[in-house]
Amino acid sequence: MNLLIVGGFLGSGKTSILLKLARYIAGENPEYMSKVVIVENEIGEISVDDKVLSGFGAYSVTNMFSGCVCCTMSGELVSGLNQIQKDMNPELIILEATGVAFPHNIRETVKYSIPDANCRVCCVTDAKRWNRLLIPMGNLLPDQLDSADVILINKVDTVPSETVDAVEQSIRQFNDTARYFRISAASEIAPEVFEAVLGERG
Amino acid sequence: MDNKENLEENKKDCACKGEGEKCKCEENGGEHEHLRGEIREKGHKHGEDCGCEKHKEHKQGEACGCKDHDHEHRHDHEHCHDHEHGHEHGHEHEHDHEHDHDHEHEAHNHDRHDHDDHEHDHEDHDHEHEHNHSPISVSTHETSVIGSYKLSIPGSFEEAGAVLDERMKALAADVVSSGGIIGHIKANLIQQGPCMMVSITEDESNKLYYEAQSCNADGVAIVFLISPQRLMELMETHFGEFERAN
Numbered sequence: 129m130n131l132l133i134v135g136g137f138l139g140s141g142k143t144s145i146l147l148k149l150a151r152y153i154a155g156e157n158p159e160y161m162s163k164v165v166i167v168e169n170e171i172g173e174i175s176v177d178d179k180v181l182s183g184f185g186a187y188s189v190t191n192m193f194s195g196c197v198c199c200t201m202s203g204e205l206v207s208g209l210n211q212i213q214k215d216m217n218p219e220l221i222i223l224e225a226t227g228v229a230f231p232h233n234i235r236e237t238v239k240y241s242i243p244d245a246n247c248r249v250c251c252v253t254d255a256k257r258w259n260r261l262l263i264p265m266g267n268l269l270p271d272q273l274d275s276a277d278v279i280l281i282n283k284v285d286t287v288p289s290e291t292v293d294a295v296e297q298s299i300r301q302f303n304d305t306a307r308y309f310r311i312s313a314a315s316e317i318a319p320e321v322f323e324a325v326l327g328e329r330g
Numbered sequence: 331m332d333n334k335e336n337l338e339e340n341k342k343d344c345a346c347k348g349e350g351e352k353c354k355c356e357e358n359g360g361e362h363e364h365l366r367g368e369i370r371e372k373g374h375k376h377g378e379d380c381g382c383e384k385h386k387e388h389k390q391g392e393a394c395g396c397k398d399h400d401h402e403h404r405h406d407h408e409h410c411h412d413h414e415h416g417h418e419h420g421h422e423h424e425h426d427h428e429h430d431h432d433h434e435h436e437a438h439n440h441d442r443h444d445h446d447d448h449e450h451d452h453e454d455h456d457h458e459h460e461h462n463h464s465p466i467s468v469s470t471h472e473t474s475v476i477g478s479y480k481l482s483i484p485g486s487f488e489e490a491g492a493v494l495d496e497r498m499k500a501l502a503a504d505v506v507s508s509g510g511i512i513g514h515i516k517a518n519l520i521q522q523g524p525c526m527m528v529s530i531t532e533d534e535s536n537k538l539y540y541e542a543q544s545c546n547a548d549g550v551a552i553v554f555l556i557s558p559q560r561l562m563e564l565m566e567t568h569f570g571e572f573e574r575a576n
Contacts, residue, residue, distance in 0.1 A: 138513030138552055171471045172550035173478040179518050196471060227513055227552065228474050264511055264555060267473070 129245040130220045136252030138227030141282040143177045144313035152322045163219040171226045196226045198233040206241040232275040251276035256286045258295045270302040285312040465574035466565045468558045477551035481572040487521040490545035497568045510556035517549025546575035
């Protein structure tokens with residue numbers, strides 16, 4: 129099982145990036161879309177992003193809402209992933225975590241229950257709001273970065289470059305081992321970014 | 331002063347003007363003649379207009395001594411928010427309790443009831459029914475406060491979109507001015523397209539085609555550092571006028 133966990137705070141741009149990533153994976157071959165399953169997890173009673181994702185392509189989108197798979201729904205996550213693997217045998221499962229999830233918790237849960245899963249974590253950050261949110265959300269934002277393989281600093285087109293520099297410096301305090309990319313999901317994202325996000329798939 | 335004098339004295343100050351049956355309304359100083367209704371205990375509840383201020387409102391869940399308005403409420407309450415909502419059967423109850431959304435009224439048995447602002451008569455009926463609930467609800471997850479809404483917004487897609495956009499921006503501004511932090515506020519707006527009603531009475535069906543005149547908005551507001559009650563208030567302010575979308 130190849131699992132990509134896309135995490136990051138609410139509003140950081142996870143869904144927008146995920147849409148582009150799914151298109152990149154599908155490339156010119158729409159049939160490949162069926163090989164990608166997107167799992168949407170939302171803490172609210174109402175799921176919004178799954179409709180958007182479904183509306184943009186023939187991806188298989190499944191929902192897990194009213195809870196967070198990093199904590200309250202971790203059991204459902206494992207059974208859900210196993211079911212997807214059994215029913216659909218996709219080449220890649222992309223899990224969009226809730227905006228309050230700790231992706232490393234998800235990875236630990238998956239690795240514990242599905243030891244042969246090839247699990248990667250991509251965390252999306254918001255260059256525009258990082259400095260504003262860091263103090264009030266100090267119990268959440270830094271831990272979301274923990275053990276991410278790739279960190280995308282999104283919305284770099286909305287702030288001056290020196291602000292982006294400062295944001296990256298701030299983020300690196302919490303994870304200096306990840307690969308960093310500065311992107312804007314509102315425009316094109318370079319293929320090498322997606323390749324880094326996906327890593328080597330088994 | 332003997333009892334008779336007491337009664338006469340009470341009549342002077344009572345909104346009921348001394349007509350009708352007996353009442354022990356404390357506001358009026360003791361037993362006196364009354365326009366309508368049976369004998370009431372002091373601190374009476376859930377009754378029709380007897381003229382005293384105390385009868386203007388009644389609380390959900392309290393005992394009702396009013397013979398014209400004899401129904402009981404049964405709620406299955408579970409979770410964590412306080413809210414107010416308007417009942418479908420035409421009179422306002424004030425709620426201040428914790429409960430689950432899937433509650434139901436059981437056994438409404440009322441043939442007639444009067445309130446300060448309206449009066450209606452109808453046949454006896456016993457039924458169970460689901461509440462058509464408020465289109466908005468609030469829950470929590472750790473430090474986040476999650477408002478959910480399912481709105482039916484009248485008008486074309488463009489009109490409903492403009493209204494939704496305006497209301498969501500206003501909600502966002504109020505969250506910030508209340509000291510909160512916006513995680514995100516987002517919604518899907520879906521246009522109700524062509525509709526068809528199929529009707530069969532014998533073998534053949536009749537089909538009636540029409541266009542729905544509204545759009546549905548499903549959304550969430552995930553915020554931090556404000557209370558669930560405050561978010562509910564703000565959502566009531568900005569979304570409260572809309573019906574719940576199906």
